[in-house]
Amino acid sequence: MSPWKASDVDDIVVGAGSAGAVLAARLSEDPSRRVLLIEAGPHYRATGTTPPDLLDANTMSLVHHSWGFTARLTGDRRVMFPLAKVTGGSSAVGNTVAIRGTPHDYDEWASAGNPLWSWQNVQPFFRSLEDDLDFGDRACHGRGGPVPIRRWRPEELTELQQEFREACLAAGHPWAEDHNHPDSTGVGPIPSNRRDPLIRISTAMSYLWPAAERDNLTILPRSSVDRVVFEGDRAAGVVVAIDGGAYETIRAGRVILAAGAISSPAILLRSGIGPAEELRALGIDVRQDLPGVGAGLTDQPRIGVFMTPKPGYENEGKSTGQIVTRTTADRFNDQYYAAVNRFDLTHHFPELRRVAGATAVFGVMVVLRRQFSRGRVTLASADPYIAPAVDLGYLSDERDYGLLADGVRGCWELASSPKILDKGEQLVAVDERIMDDDQALRDYIEKGVDSAYNPVGTARMGPAGDPDAVVDQHCAVHGVDGLHVVDASIMPSMVCANTHLSVVMIGERAAALLRDR
C-alpha cells in the first residue's frame, strides 16, 4: 500500500514542468506546508545521473522523454508533438530560448479581466526568477535567481549566424543587445537558459535540485494522474497510478494542475470539468460545465527558406539558432526571424525530407508569434491511457496565410544574402519564382508549415463572467473549490516570444498568489 493513502498533504501539484517544478519549490519554502509533486516521467537528481539528451543544450530531445503525442496541423497533415515527460517538463528537452514576452502581452492579459497579471505586476517575477549573467545589474533584470540566462557571444556564433546578423542589420533591423529589455526591438543574440554554453538548465535543475533536502516536499516520479476527486464541490485529491502501478487516491487540501497545455485540460475533462455535451458523449459525469476547457488552443506555426548545406557548413552539434529578430523593422512584419544552423529533417519539417533528398538543412525560419487560428484539445476516450486529440487548427483563419506569406518573403530576403546562399548546395521546395506567385506560396505554406511547440490557452484565465474562462486570476477553476491550474494552459493570449520563460513566471506569480490562500 502506498504511504500516501495514510499521509495526506496540503498541496498536490500535478506535473513538474516549467511551471509545476517552480510552484512546488516555491510553495514548499514554507516548512509548515506539505507539498507533493506528482510527475508522470522520471526524475533525475544530479548531473551525473541525467541522460545526455537532457543535458545537451544544442539539440532538442524529441524522442527519449516524450509523451509521443501527435497533432493535426492543417488538412490531414499530422506531425509529432514532442511534449516532455520528465521532471523539468518541456524545459528539460527544449531549445533553451529564454525570451520574455513584451509588456503589451501581459497588459493584454490584465485587460482581459486579470489585473494581477499586468506587466507592472509580473515584471518583478521575471526579475526574481533569473540570474542574468550579462545584464543582471540593470534595473529590468535580476541576479542570483534560480534560472541562469546568458546570450551568445560574438565569437561563439557560426559563420551563418554572423552573416544572418549582417543581413538583418542591412535590412533595417536595429542591433538589440538584450532581447529581454522591455523595449527591445531589432536583431540580437538569443538569451538562453544555460550557464555553461553546452548544458540545458531545466526547472528541475534550477528549482527542484536546490530543494532536494526539504522534508516537506516529496516528488513522486513515474506516476500519472488520471483525474481529480471531489468531496461535495471541493477538490479532495487525485487518482494516480504510482510508479506505473494500479490507480489509487491521494488526498490533499488543494490540487494544482500543472500538467501543461495538453494534459491539464485532459485531466479537467476526465474529472468532469469541461463542455457538458462533450463530456456526456464520453460517458463522463458532468461536474462543471466549462466550455473553455480544451478550447482556444493556440500555438506558433513556423516555416522558412531552407537549403541543403555545402560540405563544411553542416553545423553538426551547433545550437539550432543563436541570433534572432524581435519586433520590428520597417518592411518586416512582427514575427520572429532566425537563422537555423541545422534542422534534422527526421523530426522537423518532415515533408521537406522527401524533397530535400538529405537529412539535414539550414536556412532562415520565421515563427508566427500570434496566429489568428485556434485549435482544440479533446479527449479521444475517458481512458487516461489513451492520448488526447490535439488539433492545432493551423490556417483555419485566412489571415494567417497572409502573415506566413509575408514571413516566407522576409526569410527569402534575408536568406538571399550572397554569403548565406553561398553555403547552400540546393534550395529545398522553394525558389524565387514562388515569392511572386500567391498560389504557389500558399501551397508551400500548407505543405511546409510545422509547429514551434508553444501550445497555450486551453484553460484560459478570465473573470467568472467570461464564458470561455476556465480559471480566475488566482488560477482557481471556476465553479469548484480547491482546484487550480498553473501552467501554459492559463495564458489568456499568446505572448510575442517563445513560451518557456513566461511559464516559469506563471509558476512564480502563482506561487505568490497561492502561498497565502
Ligand SMILES: Cc1cc2nc3c(=O)[nH]c(=O)nc-3n(C[C@H](O)[C@H](O)[C@H](O)COP(=O)(O)OP(=O)(O)OC[C@H]3O[C@@H](n4cnc5c(N)ncnc54)[C@H](O)[C@@H]3O)c2cc1C
Ligand atoms: C521540443 C520543445 C522545445 C521547446 N523549446 C522552447 C524554447 O527553446 N524556448 C521556450 O521558451 N519554449 C520552448 N518550448 C515550449 C516550453 O517548453 C513550454 O511552453 C513550457 O515548458 C510549458 O510549461 P508547462 O509547465 O505548461 O508544461 P510542461 O513543461 O510540458 O510540463 C508539464 C509536466 O506535466 C507532466 N504531466 C503531464 N500529464 C501528467 C499526468 N497526467 N500526471 C502527472 N504528470 C503529468 C509532464 O510529464 C510534464 O513534465 C519548447 C517545447 C518543446 C516541446
